[in-house]
Amino acid sequence: MELSKRQETIIEIVKKHGPITGEQIAEKLNLTRATLRPDLSILTMAGLLEARPRVGYFYSGKATDRVLADKITRIKVGDVKSVPIVVPEDCSVYDAVVTMFIEDVGTLYVVRQGGLLEGVVSRKDLLKTTLGGHDIHKLPVGVIMTRMPNVHMTFENDSVWLAAHKLLTHEVDSLPVVRAVPGSKHKDYEVIGRFSKTNVTRLFVELGEGA
Amino acid sequence: MELSKRQETIIEIVKKHGPITGEQIAEKLNLTRATLRPDLSILTMAGLLEARPRVGYFYSGKATDRVLADKITRIKVGDVKSVPIVVPEDCSVYDAVVTMFIEDVGTLYVVRQGGLLEGVVSRKDLLKTTLGGHDIHKLPVGVIMTRMPNVHMTFENDSVWLAAHKLLTHEVDSLPVVRAVPGSKHKDYEVIGRFSKTNVTRLFVELGEGA
Numbered sequence: 001m002e003l004s005k006r007q008e009t010i011i012e013i014v015k016k017h018g019p020i021t022g023e024q025i026a027e028k029l030n031l032t033r034a035t036l037r038p039d040l041s042i043l044t045m046a047g048l049l050e051a052r053p054r055v056g057y058f059y060s061g062k063a064t065d066r067v068l069a070d071k072i073t074r075i076k077v078g079d080v081k082s083v084p085i086v087v088p089e090d091c092s093v094y095d096a097v098v099t100m101f102i103e104d105v106g107t108l109y110v111v112r113q114g115g116l117l118e119g120v121v122s123r124k125d126l127l128k129t130t131l132g133g134h135d136i137h138k139l140p141v142g143v144i145m146t147r148m149p150n151v152h153m154t155f156e157n158d159s160v161w162l163a164a165h166k167l168l169t170h171e172v173d174s175l176p177v178v179r180a181v182p183g184s185k186h187k188d189y190e191v192i193g194r195f196s197k198t199n200v201t202r203l204f205v206e207l208g209e210g211a
Numbered sequence: 212m213e214l215s216k217r218q219e220t221i222i223e224i225v226k227k228h229g230p231i232t233g234e235q236i237a238e239k240l241n242l243t244r245a246t247l248r249p250d251l252s253i254l255t256m257a258g259l260l261e262a263r264p265r266v267g268y269f270y271s272g273k274a275t276d277r278v279l280a281d282k283i284t285r286i287k288v289g290d291v292k293s294v295p296i297v298v299p300e301d302c303s304v305y306d307a308v309v310t311m312f313i314e315d316v317g318t319l320y321v322v323r324q325g326g327l328l329e330g331v332v333s334r335k336d337l338l339k340t341t342l343g344g345h346d347i348h349k350l351p352v353g354v355i356m357t358r359m360p361n362v363h364m365t366f367e368n369d370s371v372w373l374a375a376h377k378l379l380t381h382e383v384d385s386l387p388v389v390r391a392v393p394g395s396k397h398k399d400y401e402v403i404g405r406f407s408k409t410n411v412t413r414l415f416v417e418l419g420e421g422a
Contacts, residue, residue: 126338
């Protein structure tokens, strides 16, 4: 956005003296309020200045950041989620590692009949176990997984921002995207997707392309 | 940004008929070009319409996305990078795993004297090795690492966008942030940081806060 010399000057004045009224700005420029009206409209519409009734104009240099924040918080987990990779609870640690390599994911979700979430197993969990001298062909993932209700989850309608925040707060690489099973006694959740730092990275790259 | 009824109408016309000249828009609205001038200025300044000499106005609904893209591509790797976790080439696989757990990182950088990059070792590499029945107390990471010049790297002055793009393209979780050693015969790179999907996720969350 190209600003005229006078518009640049107005911004400087508001930055320095804001909040400041239109009359006061006009005075400083030796112009009438009417002359400035189009410039002030343009600067306000463009989000560079903000006008508050009975207060005046002030500089909103954070306009760009707010545009960005708005956009980021509007995108939903459901818009970017991946296909979940699931294994049953009696899957051996060995088979879990093989599945992880074949599917090229960092986290597996452990489910029972109906795709209901029982737990999650990360690369870290598997690495720790393979190091521990267990018989990984016999040991089931159910023994080493993080079990419900200690699993951090996300929902399709959560904002990507909230889900990304959860990844950081709980220091996990991925969250199962779930749907609460209506009327279930035990607070059952069906796994319907996977949300990871890779999804965030992909979205970030897409946003940077101005897509 | 609040638009007047007339400005909304102008946008609709340009969306449908653009590129279209100011005269043509005025004609459709039964107004003079002069009457429309302030509206067209405001819409152009706000980035909603674009004007090209001898072509006319066209709709740039992607204005918001461009603001965002501009911002994302301006942030540098050096602004967000983390401390690198390094091990020497003769470090055993067992000690590498222990370092990874203690430091809580997904990738280790293998360096020689002077912090010069020799290779990288990921959780995946270590998991594959612990599974393979090797004597991980004796096997050095130098044997299993991805070795230079096959390591994907990034520089402090690269945009975060470019680095994130590299993470996706090369399907890696992290890139060593390096500085070329001036005058080195063998194209040596000193490791000065770590850039991972966690850094991207953290930045994404910060941007969403409008920080």
